Amino acid sequence: MPELREPFPAPARTAPVRVLVADDNPVVRAGLTALLSGRDDLTVVAEAADGREAYEAAARHRPDVVLLDVRMPGVDGLAALPHLVRIAPVLMLTYSDEPETVQEALRRGAGGYLVHGEFTVDQLVTAVRDTGAGRAHFTPTAATAVLAQLRSTGSATAHDDSTSQSQIPATFPESLSQLQPSVGQSRRGFRLSAREAEIMDLIASGMTNQQIAALCFISEKTVKNHINRIFAKLHSTSRAEAAAKWLGTAATS
8 A cells, every 4th residue: 555645735825015105195105005016925004194194004004014205294204203113114215315314214213215216116126025024225325324324423433442333323224235226127128228117117017107207206298208118119009018018928929
């Protein structure tokens, strides 16, 4: 009689990273929600228009990551930040690129800082995943501000080696993962520029021109110009056709 063997157990399915999106711009919120919810391992569990709503939503939904804007009416992001980090890691996602703002966000516990216009879609998705795992991400402007603060701290304490290390703020991440701007992308033979590839990713995620314009900090007219060039390069006449070719799901003849 043949020996009976237990079947190999199916690999455990990892629960998706649960994200809270806090931004006062409803177009940006909707765009981020559509983008992140289109990934198998990410899901947006709540949205908020200011810091108070963000804290209440975080306390209710207990997300794994909070995406937080800086400037919002009422309670802004910096004011809410110390309260939010007690609930979940916070990744700043904002147009505010002033060094003082970046440094203050880190002092208050932010786990990373992304400035709009300095990252691609894939880099944003990676940053969200990594923030949930405790790994920090900074776009170039934010990383420069962090390095300036670290250098300033080091200069001020260089005369006392025994205390120099202790002067670095404890809230600063141990390692910096600077996101470098993409210099171009070739996917499945299509020669799209870095910006075109980013916009094509957003189109494929189902975002509208208005949402893309808000996220990329460009005008809708500029978005339309990019899309015209993308359609020409992908030999497509519609968003659906372009997305299918870009994602490799188009039927082959």
